[in-house]
Amino acid sequence: MVATVMMGSEKAWKKGPWTLEEDKLLSEYVSLHGEGRWSSVAKFTGLNRSGKSCRLRWVNYLKPGLKKGHLTPQEEAIIFEIHAMLGNKWSTIAKYLPGRTDNEIKNYWRTHFNKKDKSSRISKRQEKRRSRILKQMKQQEQQQQRPPPQQYYDVQSSMLSAHAESNNQIITSNVSVGTNVLEDNFHPVVATMEDQYNYLPFMFQDYFPSPWPETTVEQDEGLLVTLWNLDEETVQGHGGDNKFNENNAIHNQITTSCFDDISNNLCLAKYMSG
DNA sequence: AAGTCTTGCAACCGCCTTTCC
DNA sequence: GGGAAAGGCGGTTGCAAGACT
Numbered sequence: 001m002v003a004t005v006m007m008g009s010e011k012a013w014k015k016g017p018w019t020l021e022e023d024k025l026l027s028e029y030v031s032l033h034g035e036g037r038w039s040s041v042a043k044f045t046g047l048n049r050s051g052k053s054c055r056l057r058w059v060n061y062l063k064p065g066l067k068k069g070h071l072t073p074q075e076e077a078i079i080f081e082i083h084a085m086l087g088n089k090w091s092t093i094a095k096y097l098p099g100r101t102d103n104e105i106k107n108y109w110r111t112h113f114n115k116k117d118k119s120s121r122i123s124k125r126q127e128k129r130r131s132r133i134l135k136q137m138k139q140q141e142q143q144q145q146r147p148p149p150q151q152y153y154d155v156q157s158s159m160l161s162a163h164a165e166s167n168n169q170i171i172t173s174n175v176s177v178g179t180n181v182l183e184d185n186f187h188p189v190v191a192t193m194e195d196q197y198n199y200l201p202f203m204f205q206d207y208f209p210s211p212w213p214e215t216t217v218e219q220d221e222g223l224l225v226t227l228w229n230l231d232e233e234t235v236q237g238h239g240g241d242n243k244f245n246e247n248n249a250i251h252n253q254i255t256t257s258c259f260d261d262i263s264n265n266l267c268l269a270k271y272m273s274g
Numbered sequence: 275a276a277g278t279c280t281t282g283c284a285a286c287c288g289c290c291t292t293t294c295c
Numbered sequence: 296g297g298g299a300a301a302g303g304c305g306g307t308t309g310c311a312a313g314a315c316t
Contacts, residue, residue, distance in 0.1 A: 015285080015286070016284095016285080016286095017284070017285080018284090018285090036301090036302085037301085038301075038302075039300080039301060039302095051300095051301070051302080052286085052287095052301090052302080052303095053285080053286080055301095055302070055303085056284090056285070056286085057284090057285085059303095060283095060284075060285085061284080070282090088304095088305065088306085089304090089305090090304075090305065091303075091304060091305085102303095102304075102305085103283085103284080103285090103305095104282095104283085106304095106305070106306085107281095107282065107283060107284085108282085110306090110307090111280080111281055111282065111283095112281085276316105277315105277316090278314100278315080278316080279313105279314080279315070279316090280312100280313085280314075280315085281311100281312085281313080281314090282310105282311090282312085282313100283309100283310090283311090283312105284308105284309090284310090285307100285308085285309090285310105286306105286307085286308080286309100287305105287306085287307080287308095288304105288305095288306090288307100289303105289304090289305090289306100290302105290303085290304080290305105291301105291302085291303075291304095292300100292301085292302075292303090293299105293300085293301075293302085294298105294299085294300080294301090295297105295298095295299085295300100
């Protein structure tokens with residue numbers, strides 16, 4: 001059953017799933033007229049769909065070059081990192097993942113990592129998935145002889161330790177700083193203290209106060225500049241499966257250049273403020 | 275085996291921005 | 296310059312299929 005909508009004297013657009021016939025009509029229209037002028041699609045093709053609906057269908061499903069199937073661990077890592085810096089800027093994130101749409105990334109994030117609508121615990125399945133991603137990433141690292149990002153995770157752990165120390169805090173038993181760092185503290189570089197908190201393993205969330213103070217505009221801009229300074233050609237060019245090294249270069253560039261900012265954020269954190 | 279939960283995906287909605295006249 | 300239309304974006308919903316209990 002496909003719904004239609006009638007608003008006063010407005011046209012009743014068809015809604016719901018697209019049929020093969022409709023896809024064909026839309027594809028033909030775009031091949032003739034190019035993308036854009038979506039509101040003209042109905043007039044030229046007889047398609048009873050709104051311009052918005054046509055655009056969405058084209059961009060998310062029909063457009064050539066779209067990748068289908070699951071995200072690779074590298075793509076997932078890139079999403080982690082850029083999301084950590086920019087937040088829910090799905091269209092921006094999508095620009096760094098050729099063949100992936102903002103809608104796809106948004107769906108992925110919501111399914112796996114949006115904790116808002118799930119109480120405080122991640123499910124066993126999510127845990128499994130996280131483990132699987134970690135395992136795949138490790139395998140990729142070994143295959144590519146990539147130095148593991150131990151430094152990065154160590155840096156974060158040591159920052160946490162140092163920070164606790166500087167505030168005369170003692171990290172007690174359930175905080176495993178420095179051990180099995182990659183497994184235990186799997187979380188991406190983040191830009192704001194809010195994000196930092198959200199990415200902390202739950203044991204850390206229990207330990208650290210929330211919410212974290214926001215970063216300053218200058219700090220955020222610093223992170224953005226870092227991202228925008230990436231070689232655009234390189235970023236847009238990495239589409240295939242054998243582009244891991246390019247992805248890795250981007251990964252390292254983003255990660256490395258953010259250390260200082262992250263460190264600053266932590267120093268600014270009003271740790272255990274009463 | 276059946277009920278419940280999770281995941282993956284498609285699509286719509288409303289708001290904001292940009293473009294056009 | 297201002298209003299209308301179009302486009303873009305993020306949030307949200309709904310559903311089917313598979314996994315889990």
